[in-house]
Amino acid sequence: MFSYRHAFHAGNHADVLKHLTLVAMLKRLTEKEAALTVVDTHAGAGLYRLDGDYANTSGEAAEGVFRLISAQKQPAVSAKSGNSAPETVASALQDYLDIVQTFNTGGGAARVYPGSPFITEQLLRPHDKLKLFELHPTDGRTLDANIAQLEAGKRVAVLNADGFEGLKQFLPPPSRRALVLCDPSYELKSDYARVQTMLAEALKRFATGVYAVWYPIIPRMEAHDLPRKLRTLATKAGKPWLHATLAIKSGQAAPELHKLGTDAKPQRPGLTASGMFVINPPFGLKPALAEALPQLVARLGQDKTAAHTLDSGS
Numbered sequence: 001m002f003s004y005r006h007a008f009h010a011g012n013h014a015d016v017l018k019h020l021t022l023v024a025m026l027k028r029l030t031e032k033e034a035a036l037t038v039v040d041t042h043a044g045a046g047l048y049r050l051d052g053d054y055a056n057t058s059g060e061a062a063e064g065v066f067r068l069i070s071a072q073k074q075p076a077v078s079a080k081s082g083n084s085a086p087e088t089v090a091s092a093l094q095d096y097l098d099i100v101q102t103f104n105t106g107g108g109a110a111r112v113y114p115g116s117p118f119i120t121e122q123l124l125r126p127h128d129k130l131k132l133f134e135l136h137p138t139d140g141r142t143l144d145a146n147i148a149q150l151e152a153g154k155r156v157a158v159l160n161a162d163g164f165e166g167l168k169q170f171l172p173p174p175s176r177r178a179l180v181l182c183d184p185s186y187e188l189k190s191d192y193a194r195v196q197t198m199l200a201e202a203l204k205r206f207a208t209g210v211y212a213v214w215y216p217i218i219p220r221m222e223a224h225d226l227p228r229k230l231r232t233l234a235t236k237a238g239k240p241w242l243h244a245t246l247a248i249k250s251g252q253a254a255p256e257l258h259k260l261g262t263d264a265k266p267q268r269p270g271l272t273a274s275g276m277f278v279i280n281p282p283f284g285l286k287p288a289l290a291e292a293l294p295q296l297v298a299r300l301g302q303d304k305t306a307a308h309t310l311d312s313g314s
């Protein structure tokens with residue numbers, strides 16, 4: 001069985017990029033009255049303790065959400081103008097931090113980090129639906145128990161099943177509006193190919209769905225190729241796409257990439273960069289990210305290589 005547990009990584013820079021994008025998408029998709037179905041193919045445990053053993057062992061939130069929260073207390077000075085006027089916080093960043101805050105109302109340091117199921121649930125309306133897949137038995141049980149506390153009834157379903165396989169049963173959704181978040185652990189190398197297969201099939205079943213994929217930027221051929229393959233998939237299907245990346249410090253040098261075969265297992269000090277690829281991005285997502293990403297680099301960046309990219313096409 002898998003050894004990946006998201007509790008070690010909750011609130012890290014990759015979660016920040018993923019969850020900020022998720023919030024920005026949901027804010028826009030819930031502006032229309034028609035019901036929305038959200039499918040989270042790799043849901044995790046739903047809620048995480050930031051003061052618990054897992055989080056303390058890895059300390060990853062210190063390079064992510066904790067840094068953003070402390071930066072919020074000391075507003076950054078605009079790098080552009082160089083003057084001392086505090087920079088306005090990008091609305092997408094503020095929206096994300098506000099959601100995190102709703103899980104930490106007691107004052108003091110943030111202790112709870114909401115995963116994608118709870119972030120999504122916060123933003124959905126009573127007539128929307130949320131389908132959560134989690135295959136790991138322990139995280140699946142924890143997710144079940146966490147969701148049960150919401151007493152959300154049939155609005156939220158937890159499925160202890162394979163999300164790659166299971167997505168198709170919900171496409172197309174009755175309301176013909178859906179957001180799919182695909183956030184695998186990529187613990188198995190085959191996950192990269194399964195993301196592509198799943199999306200190709202999903203686009204055939206439901207071409208107008210919004211499909212968002214998170215992926216790690218690591219020196220592994222499959223990871224390097226994934227955004228390019230997703231771009232080809234979207235372009236062939238005639239669908240618009242958006243691609244955002246965030247790097248907080250230098251990782252393994254990029255030239256190493258071409259030396260790595262498909263079986264290579266590179267040693268790495270920890271994840272330093274990741275990306276989000278969205279097919280059929282909601283209207284307004286790109287300007288929202290264009291405003292927020294430079295602020296993430298300013299607040300989370302640890303060396304000169306800290307950077308973001310934002311591309312789109314149709």
Ligand code: SAM
Binds near residue numbers: 002117135185
């Ligand atoms: N999406 C979550 C969030 O943002 O809070 C984090 C998910 S974590 C990166 C990936 C999760 O996928 C893990 O909890 C893992 O147990 C689960 N998983 C791995 N393979 C799966 C599969 N084939 N189907 C469903 N879940 C799977």
